Amino acid sequence: MQEVIQRITEKMPEMSKSQRKIAKYILNNTYSVPFFTASKLAKMTGVSEATVVRFATFLGYSGYPELQQALQESIQKQLSTVERLKISDDVYHEEKAIYDIFQDDIARIRWMAENLDADAFRRAVDLIVNAQRIFIIANRSAVSLGYFLEFYLDMILENTELIRNPYGISEKLFRLTQQDVVIGLGFARYTQNTIDALSFAKDRGTPVIVITDHALSPLIPHADIALTAPSEMPSFIDSFVAPLSLINALITAVGNQKRHTIQQHLQELEDIWERFHIFYRG
Known part of the structure; x- marks a missing residue:
């Protein structure tokens, strides 16, 4: 400043x-x-x-x-939630503020699209497609993104795990190899557990993909590939609209690369879902 x-x-x-x-x-x-x-x-x-x-x-x-x-x-x-609540009240205090929030989210996605490192994105997709195992590191509110990413990557690749317990990270990452991939999700206010886990993976020679909010993120020094999606907003919460859009694109690109090999797998899943009446039919 x-x-x-x-x-x-x-x-x-x-x-x-x-x-x-x-x-x-x-x-x-x-x-x-x-x-x-x-x-x-x-x-x-x-x-x-x-x-x-x-x-x-x-x-x-x-x-x-x-x-x-x-x-x-x-x-x-790292502003506290109390400080950010005051900012939110200053900026989004009018009745029509809800529409301002929508417009701000649209602007964040537009900025991400215009500034995406397409080469880094392609390399991230290649790493994920060719990984032996994929571990997702996410804590606090970023866990919501981690669950979504894990659900679809594991459906496609059957080798993905979100490490849900931050105190179990060391045991999960103990046998990391260079054939595995670690994906770290972290946004301000960044958690020390996430940074420590990514640092450990980097030291083991395991490729690290980071999805974070901007180039100043403390996660980036531990990344082989960094993808940024703005999440900052003048509120006590972060906006995950742009990060989720980036994850949507990542999952879709992985699925497209694996479409010939996963078609039979998805058909078998459809048969199982049918047998167990997973989806509502009316």
């Missing part, structure tokens, strides 16, 4: 009226702005989204995502 403040201070005399509005809002809302998409910051300052993007480049950043990363360095101290 100090870097951003310094750039704003130095550039203030050259700023247009609209740019000054953005600058002053950032300086007066240092805890909430790092959670804002470009469209949200535009709305809160009464300027266009294009003006916000131009403001970022005016300060010397490659675009708004880089400015946002610089802003987010200020919250690496």
Whole structure:
């Protein structure tokens, strides 16, 4: 944040009226702005989204995502839920806030789509398809994403396990090999158990795929492949809309690669589901 403040201070005399509005809002809302998409910051300052993007480049950043990363360095101290609740009340206090939340989620998915590292995504799919075993590491709210990823990968590959008990990680990962793959899911506020498990896997030479919120995530140094999906929002909760969309794409890509080998497997599952009356038929 100090870097951003310094750039704003130095550039203030050259700023247009609209740019000054953005600058002053950032300086007066240092805890909430790092959670804002470009469209949200535009709305809160009464300027266009294009003006916000131009403001970022005016300060010397490659675009708004880089400015946002610089802003987010200020919250690496990990805001408490109480602090984030106050931010939520400041930003989403109007009756129509529900529609703002929808729009913010759309903006997060759009940003992810525009900034996806397609090569990293393809390499992640290849690692998953060719893995002997897959272990998913996720804690606290990220477990919800872990359950979803485990359910479908194990349906396709029959070799996937979500490590549900954080205190059982050491026993589960004891026999990791270079033929296995570990997938770590972690978003602010990051859990130490997840970071420790990924560090252990990295030391064992096991390929590590990380799905996390941004380039400043402490999970990334332990990853062979990092996929980012923004989850920050000005609230006491995180938005998992973009991460879930990324996981949807990952599962679909794995299924497409394995479609010739899993067709019979899925047909057998359909027969079993039919026998045990799994699905409601009306």
